[in-house]
Amino acid sequence: MVVNCSKGKDVYAMATAPPRRFSVDLVRLFLLFAVLTTGFLVAVLFFGDGVAASSYYRLRSLALPDVLHAVGRSAPCTEENEVERWWARPPAKSAWHNMSDDELLWAASFEARAAPPRRPSKPRKVAFLFLTRGPLPLAPLWERFFNGTSTGGNGTELFSVYVHTTPGYLPDFPPSSPFHGRQVPSQVTQWGRPSMVDAERRLLANALLDHDNEHFVLVSESCIPLHPLPTIHAYLARSVHSFIQVIDDPGPDGRGRYHAGMAPDVSISQWRKGSQWFELRRSLAVFVVADGRYYPRFQEVCRPPCYVDEHYLPTVLTIVAPGSIANRSVTWVDWSRSGAHPASFGTKDVREKFLESLVGKKEKKRCTDNADLEEPCFLFARKFAPSALQPLLDLSSSILGY
Ligand SMILES: *[C@@H]1O[C@H](CO)[C@@H](O)[C@H](O)[C@H]1NC(C)=O
Ligand SMILES: *[C@@H]1O[C@H](CO)[C@@H](O)[C@H](O)[C@H]1NC(C)=O
Ligand SMILES: *[C@@H]1O[C@H](CO)[C@@H](O)[C@H](O)[C@H]1NC(C)=O
Numbered sequence: 001m002v003v004n005c006s007k008g009k010d011v012y013a014m015a016t017a018p019p020r021r022f023s024v025d026l027v028r029l030f031l032l033f034a035v036l037t038t039g040f041l042v043a044v045l046f047f048g049d050g051v052a053a054s055s056y057y058r059l060r061s062l063a064l065p066d067v068l069h070a071v072g073r074s075a076p077c078t079e080e081n082e083v084e085r086w087w088a089r090p091p092a093k094s095a096w097h098n099m100s101d102d103e104l105l106w107a108a109s110f111e112a113r114a115a116p117p118r119r120p121s122k123p124r125k126v127a128f129l130f131l132t133r134g135p136l137p138l139a140p141l142w143e144r145f146f147n148g149t150s151t152g153g154n155g156t157e158l159f160s161v162y163v164h165t166t167p168g169y170l171p172d173f174p175p176s177s178p179f180h181g182r183q184v185p186s187q188v189t190q191w192g193r194p195s196m197v198d199a200e201r202r203l204l205a206n207a208l209l210d211h212d213n214e215h216f217v218l219v220s221e222s223c224i225p226l227h228p229l230p231t232i233h234a235y236l237a238r239s240v241h242s243f244i245q246v247i248d249d250p251g252p253d254g255r256g257r258y259h260a261g262m263a264p265d266v267s268i269s270q271w272r273k274g275s276q277w278f279e280l281r282r283s284l285a286v287f288v289v290a291d292g293r294y295y296p297r298f299q300e301v302c303r304p305p306c307y308v309d310e311h312y313l314p315t316v317l318t319i320v321a322p323g324s325i326a327n328r329s330v331t332w333v334d335w336s337r338s339g340a341h342p343a344s345f346g347t348k349d350v351r352e353k354f355l356e357s358l359v360g361k362k363e364k365k366r367c368t369d370n371a372d373l374e375e376p377c378f379l380f381a382r383k384f385a386p387s388a389l390q391p392l393l394d395l396s397s398s399i400l401g402y
C-alpha cells in the first residue's frame with residue numbers, strides 16, 4: 001500500500017486544517033489503529049503492568065491532532081513511516097496550539113507506545129517549565145541567564161521555555177525575549193489541589209512535543225537560577241538521576257495523609273512526600289504524562305489536607321523507578337520560618353553573603369550524586385519577591401556567574 005501522505009506544508013504555521021483527501025484519511029485511520037495496537041504492546045514491555053493496566057484505553061478514539069502532522073516531504077505512507085514522520089517533526093515556533101488536554105497528553109505519551117529511534121547526538125535541551133499566575137517579575141534576571149546561550153556559542157540550543165498562566169492572561173514579551181510566544185494553553189490551577197498537578201503534567205506534555213528536550217525543570221515566578229545555564233546543563237547531563245525530593249515522614253504531615261483508598265496501588269509503607277519543584281529526565285516525564293494507573297487514584301482520594309503536588313511524584317517515582325531518582329531536589333527553599341509557605345526574600349535580604357551561601361561555593365556541604373564528583377547541592381532557589389529583582393541584577397554577574 002503506497003499513498004502519498006505528504007501535506008506539502010509545515011502544518012505548525014497553518015491557521016486552519018488543510019483540506020483532506022478521503023483515501024488519506026482512511027489510510028491514516030488504519031495506521032493510527034496499527035500504531036496504537038503495536039504501541040500498546042510496547043508500553044506493556046516498557047512499564048510492565050504499571051502503566052499498561054489502565055493506560056489510555058479511553059483515548060484510543062482520538063486521531064493524531066492535525067497540528068502535529070508536519071513534514072513537507074513526499075513519502076510512502078507505511079506504519080513505520082508514520083512513526084518516522086512523528087520523530088522528524090521540527091519543533092514548533094510557538095508553544096501555543098489548539099489541542100485539548102486529552103489530545104495533548106495522548107500525543108505527548110506517543111513514545112511510550114511507539115519506541116523512539118535514538119536521536120542524533122547533538123546536545124539535549126533543558127526545558128524550563130514556568131508554573132505561574134501570570135506576570136514574571138523576575139523575567140529580566142532570567143533573560144540575562146538565557147542570554148547568549150540560545151546558540152551555545154556554536155549553533156546548539158541549550159534550553160526551551162514553557163509558561164503556564166492563569167487562563168486568559170496575555171503576556172507581553174517582545175520577540176527578542178526567550179519568553180515570547182512560549183505560553184501554553186492553560187487551565188485554572190489551585191494551590192494544593194489536583195489541578196496543580198494537572199498543570200505540571202500539561203507543562204510536561206507540551207515540552208515533550210519537542211524531541212530535543214531531555215531535562216524538564218519546574219520553576220515558579222519566584223525562582224532564580226544559581227549558576228550560569230551551561231553549568232546547570234552540564235550538571236544535569238552528567239547525572240544519571242532525576243532530582244526529586246523524597247521523604248518518608250511518619251508524622252501527621254507524611255504518612256498521616258495516606259488514604260486507605262490508595263490501596264492496592266499504593267500501600268502506606270510506599271507513601272512518600274517531597275517538594276513539588278522537580279527535575280525529570282525525559283523517560284520519567286513520559287511516564288508521568290502517560291500514567292493512567294496511579295494518577296487517577298491520587299486525583300480521586302488525595303484531597304486536602306492531602307496535597308497531590310507534595311505526594312504524587314515522590315510516591316509514584318519511588319515505586320516505579322527508585323534507581324532513577326536522587327531523592328533530593330536541586331531547588332533550594334527556606335522552611336525555617338514555620339508555616340504553610342516557605343520564606344520569601346525581598347530587597348533587604350538579597351546581600352552578597354546570602355547569595356554566596358546559596359551558590360554553595362564556600363559551603364562545607366556538598367552533594368556527591370554525580371559519581372564521586374562533589375558538586376553544589378542546589379541549582380535554583382526560591383522564593384524571591386518582585387522587590388528582589390534590582391539587587392539580584394546588581395549581584396548576578398559577580399556571584400551567580402551570569
Ligand atoms: C486555533 O483555532 C482558532 C479558531 O478556531 C484559529 O483562529 C487559530 O488560528 C488556531 N490556531 C492554531 C495554532 O491552529
Ligand atoms: C545580551 O547580551 C548582549 C551582548 O553581550 C547585550 O548587548 C544585551 O544587552 C544582553 N541582553 C540582556 C537581556 O541581558
Ligand atoms: C558547542 O558548545 C558547547 C557549549 O559551549 C560545548 O559543550 C560543545 O562541546 C560544543 N560543540 C561542538 C561540536 O563544538
Ligand SMILES: *[C@@H]1O[C@H](CO)[C@@H](O)[C@H](O)[C@H]1NC(C)=O
Nearest residue numbers: 241246318322323325326327
Ligand atoms: C533513592 O531512594 C531509593 C529507595 O526509595 C533508592 O533505591 C535509591 O537508590 C535512592 N537514590 C539515591 C541516589 O540514593
